Amino acid sequence: MARIVQKFGGTSVADLDRIRNVAQRVKTEFDASHEVAVVVSAMSGTTNQLVEWATTVGAVHDAREYDAIVATGEQVTVGLLAIALKNLGVDARSWLGWQVPIHTDDVHGAARIDHIDAASIDQRLSQGQVAVIAGFQGIGPDHRITTLGRGGSDTSAVALAAALKADRCDIYTDVDGVYTTDPRIAPKARKLDRITFEEMLEMASSGAKVLQTRSVAMAMRHNVNLQVRSSFTDAPGTFVVNEDSIMEQETISGIAYSPDEAKITIVGLPDRPGVAAAVFGQLADHHVNVDMIVQTASSTTKTTDISFSVGRLDNEKAVEIIEKNQDSLEFETIVADPNVSKISVVGTAMRSQPGVAKTMFETLAAKGVNIQVISTSEIKISVLIDAEYTELAVRSLHTAFGLDEG
């Protein structure tokens, strides 16, 4: 007997038929004498409708009310799934964030889980009742509903798996696992049987959408056994595990890409301490998320250029913020390219195997792809390139690193 947390996303519960299908999957584990807690998202489309209402009823935003409104999406799904389970003869009940309770901080709209009082659910699981828990939501210190932000249901599932000391946390999604790269642009992509937490983290933050970065980080911290698998097939998925549990490691686990980036270069900044802080402080104050940063100094002109990347949607806003501060920042000019993409090669074994960067740069050069910015971590190399070359670059690197199937 094991204790399992299952998480189903919006497309897996998109209509009543799919909810019944999810109930069957829960029943399969339940019938195998496992204790099962299920975390579900809102029916796909529902959250968008609720967000639209909450943001168009008035221009002034109220994050507390926003949370009360959007949290209803998951409230509906947990009730429906609990009914579907009862109809299969499985004892089940729904739990809302405030009923568990899942305590969060008070940052409405993007709350962080503080702690979970899992005692009630723990007891019910031991008694053979399935717990159907609303993902994405919790209760704040002021006794009001909070939400964890987009994709927060993955985080709910991992946090519950940790609090319930679950043997496994299965994330059901519309793909059947983590791939060496996106199969839509590289048909030879292979599904990975295993991937390490660190690699998954780099893949997630480099554009692979299969798991939310936050949930992977939490799983790593609490050593939760994660599995990514399909809601629609019975095939085994991809296990996300500790590095030491993988005996033989390939050099590169995957090629990730993020196609919607913009590159901004500030030319001719004074080369003195505090310049970078001034630039990025301004952007942070306006909630612009900056990813890659490179700085080059010229010893002759005593000026420096700073290039950085932002999500394409933030491009204009970022340029505007910097331009407004031209007087205090004292730069010459600013150049923005809203059509770049980020390509990353990820692999834990990169640490011990030199030559990854060389292979990457040579492969891109051979296809005539110009590298604009480079940034590296211990287990990842990312480059910015012209967005036109995205698919070509991904496929070429996939082949070059021996990831192609067959």
Added chain:
Amino acid sequence: MARIVQKFGGTSVADLDRIRNVAQRVKTEFDASHEVAVVVSAMSGTTNQLVEWATTVGAVHDAREYDAIVATGEQVTVGLLAIALKNLGVDARSWLGWQVPIHTDDVHGAARIDHIDAASIDQRLSQGQVAVIAGFQGIGPDHRITTLGRGGSDTSAVALAAALKADRCDIYTDVDGVYTTDPRIAPKARKLDRITFEEMLEMASSGAKVLQTRSVAMAMRHNVNLQVRSSFTDAPGTFVVNEDSIMEQETISGIAYSPDEAKITIVGLPDRPGVAAAVFGQLADHHVNVDMIVQTASSTTKTTDISFSVGRLDNEKAVEIIEKNQDSLEFETIVADPNVSKISVVGTAMRSQPGVAKTMFETLAAKGVNIQVISTSEIKISVLIDAEYTELAVRSLHTAFGLDEG
């Protein structure tokens, strides 16, 4: 300065424009330095969708999950209205049933309010914050969401008005008050300025849909000043008041009708004690709501006939239940007429003014309307007639009792 509870139904909050309109109405009272608590229903149509999902996802019903699902309708509206109010510069926050809290019994789907801890809202009102409260919902003894059943938002509003010691409880609806009868079938119907609780109670239970019977009974018990008024015009509505606050009372306040009734007659029952109990016990066990009952005994045959009315939707079910018990009940035959309607004349002054029944019966006879069943209370006379004559009967009685406008 007064303390006012306002209640807006589903059609008044059907879309974002109407929600903004409601916010304006709240602001009007707020700007007049009143303390305002607003109770709202779900956007019209929402509850039906939620009920459909909850009842079709599986055949086995679970009233607890049903309540968690349908309560989301009001949760969305309170959030949206609170945002709309903030956008008008009015400080406001939403309150869900479990946050107030509104404590109910554990009869999920049709819960009764046990008591309301109004202290938190009371304090916020005193501080000048508008309270936007989800109608129709509460929290049960097991810490789960309950709903009060259809139309329960009126009851929520009245209960809150009592708990908050409000000076007035305004029920906003899509009609502009209580009429002497339904203006759709009697164009000469007049809006009443005032009506007594007792009359409103009889009107409501006789088919006038403007207020839920339960909420009127509660208002009478707690002496809550009720006003029924329009969400769409500024005209004053109808006040529902104590009898002693109306100086000059007309004989008849209104003609109510309920067009979807069925009459069932059980012929040739043994004339002995316990027969009625046996018949109506069976029906009650199967949740068939019986309205009017008449029994006639024949001294020669030692048998009796019982006629009673049920809602038309319950007709077949009721007949089936009685037929199944033909052996134990020992009746001869059963006759059902699924096309009758109930017409009621209502008025407190009826008590002291004889001749109301005479006028009623003569008026109907003059139009050739056959009376099938009669039942009376202190302030009401109801008859069952062939449904074909409904409109004719209502208009004739409206004229006969001097209720026509002008």
